[in-house]
Amino acid sequence: DAGVIQSPRHEVTEMGQEVTLRCKPISGHDYLFWYRQTMMRGLELLIYFNNNVPIDDSGMPEDRFSAKMPNASFSTLKIQPSEPRDSAVYFCASSPGAWEGETQYFGPGTRLLVL
Amino acid sequence: KQEVTQIPAALSVPEGENLVLNCSFTDSAIYNLQWFRQDPGKGLTSLLLIQSSQREQTSGRLNASLDKSSGRSTLYIAASQPGDSATYLCAVAGTNAGKSTFGDGTTLTVKP
Numbered sequence: 001d002a003g004v005i006q007s008p009r010h011e012v013t014e015m016g017q018e019v020t021l022r023c024k025p026i027s028g029h030d031y032l033f034w035y036r037q038t039m040m041r042g043l044e045l046l047i048y049f050n051n052n053v054p055i056d057d058s059g060m061p062e063d064r065f066s067a068k069m070p071n072a073s074f075s076t077l078k079i080q081p082s083e084p085r086d087s088a089v090y091f092c093a094s095s096p097g098a099w100e101g102e103t104q105y106f107g108p109g110t111r112l113l114v115l
Numbered sequence: 116k117q118e119v120t121q122i123p124a125a126l127s128v129p130e131g132e133n134l135v136l137n138c139s140f141t142d143s144a145i146y147n148l149q150w151f152r153q154d155p156g157k158g159l160t161s162l163l164l165i166q167s168s169q170r171e172q173t174s175g176r177l178n179a180s181l182d183k184s185s186g187r188s189t190l191y192i193a194a195s196q197p198g199d200s201a202t203y204l205c206a207v208a209g210t211n212a213g214k215s216t217f218g219d220g221t222t223l224t225v226k227p
Contacts, residue, residue: 042218043159043217045214059214103161104159104161106158106159109157
């Protein structure tokens with residue numbers, strides 16, 4: 001398998017613009033996680049899905065952030081409107097677990113810069 | 116709320132030395148603990164996962180231990196190599212929600 005695939009790898013946008021990050025999990029994995037990593041706050045879980053259903057979105061910073069998983073092979077994280085403080089590396093991870101907390105496989109990340 | 120701390124934040128050792136990285140957590144009611152490696156500009160790679168019922172896991176030159184009662188885990192790296200240079204993060208999965216809380220990591224530099 002190619003591993004977790006994320007696109008784009010880098011994104012530069014201006015404040016107020018909509019940003020859409022994409023993720024393709026490893027085939028057969030039941031769990032999908034979205035994380036954000038910054039120097040100030042470290043690695044934070046934003047939301048995770050089980051079998052395409054959002055389970056916990058308590059980490060989503062505010063209503064400007066939304067995530068969807070329309071099918072088992074695709075997920076999006078959208079920021080609308082974007083702000084400079086959203087600049088970070090966004091990681092997608094997937095897990096094969098039949099229960100929560102099993103080994104997670106991370107994608108390479110999307111480095112977002114909001115000017 | 117679970118808090119995960121990793122000390123030291125950075126560590127520099129000469130090649131060949133054995134070393135220990137530390138991870139402490141505040142809530143001992145965990146499901147598992149996982150150690151990851153992150154290279155600059157890259158994603159995280161899982162190294163070892165210890166279930167709450169286990170005391171340790173080994174993979175090659177790596178050995179991770181878990182002491183739930185004291186809220187501590189260690190990652191032991193034997194005979195360190197320059198290729199081991201990276202940031203090492205520990206992540207603790209809670210029993211109620213299963214989501215993981217990450218430490219800030221220890222950045223390891225192994226000098227040739």
